[in-house]
Amino acid sequence: MKKAYNRRVFLKDSSKAALAAGIGISMIPSVVAAAAGNEFEQQPLPYAYNSLEPYIDAMTMEIHYSKHAATYAKNLAEACVAEKVSPQTMSLENLMRNISKYSAKMRNNGGGHFNHEFFWKCMKPGSANQPSGKLLTSINQSFGSYEAFKTAFADAGKNRFGSGWAWLIQTSEGNLKIGSTPNQDNPLMDISELKGTPLLGLDVWEHAYYLKYQNKRPDYINNWFNIVNWDFVASQLK
Numbered sequence: 001m002k003k004a005y006n007r008r009v010f011l012k013d014s015s016k017a018a019l020a021a022g023i024g025i026s027m028i029p030s031v032v033a034a035a036a037g038n039e040f041e042q043q044p045l046p047y048a049y050n051s052l053e054p055y056i057d058a059m060t061m062e063i064h065y066s067k068h069a070a071t072y073a074k075n076l077a078e079a080c081v082a083e084k085v086s087p088q089t090m091s092l093e094n095l096m097r098n099i100s101k102y103s104a105k106m107r108n109n110g111g112g113h114f115n116h117e118f119f120w121k122c123m124k125p126g127s128a129n130q131p132s133g134k135l136l137t138s139i140n141q142s143f144g145s146y147e148a149f150k151t152a153f154a155d156a157g158k159n160r161f162g163s164g165w166a167w168l169i170q171t172s173e174g175n176l177k178i179g180s181t182p183n184q185d186n187p188l189m190d191i192s193e194l195k196g197t198p199l200l201g202l203d204v205w206e207h208a209y210y211l212k213y214q215n216k217r218p219d220y221i222n223n224w225f226n227i228v229n230w231d232f233v234a235s236q237l238k
């Protein structure tokens with residue numbers, strides 16, 4: 001079983017990247033962020049790369065986490081240095097809520113980092129269960145049934161043209177809503193048409209599924225419901 005990507009490996013990889021770029025170790029923003037232990041850094045994956053099989057294969061998870069998501073965190077740290085955003089005085093959520101005041105690099109990588117950290121938590125090995133309690137009641141009230149919710153959520157992912165995310169959110173009025181965002185935008189961002197508190201997020205970028213599913217995004221989405229961590233989703237409900 002492969003070990004989850006951890007901070008030691010992350011620091012080692014960051015160091016390699018810095019050396020390749022000719023940057024001194026003390027100047028690497030991502031390392032500084034990691035040392036500070038803040039939410040702007042990439043957190044350890046809460047399960048092994050191969051633990052979501054057969055629905056998501058180990059190689060996809062490894063590349064997704066250690067390459068794609070790690071790069072968002074690294075680039076976010078660089079943008080924070082350039083635009084004087086300090087993790088000590090700014091929360092990641094607040095940065096999202098004020099993202100229109102920052103650069104495209106901050107928007108793309110800040111969103112990319114937030115979204116992926118959220119995405120890992122939305123999944124759990126062997127949790128082929130369904131929502132229950134207050135969450136199930138809210139889903140039934142908003143969409144009619146769990147099956148109707150699944151269909152609408154899957155459609156949001158299938159119909160997102162190009163790269164982006166499907167979301168279940170809670171609006172400021174307390175209602176549940178399904179939608180999608182392009183690229184690495186998310187419903188917390190002030191520039192997003194879909195606005196609310198994310199409860200569940202699904203990455204529909206090709207890098208999330210192409211090795212196993214190729215062009216069959218609908219198959220990836222349908223299988224993904226087998227590994228949704230409904231306990232985490234319920235914990236985000238207000």
Ligand SMILES: [Fe+2]
Pocket residue numbers: 064068116203205207208
């Ligand atoms: Fe991704």
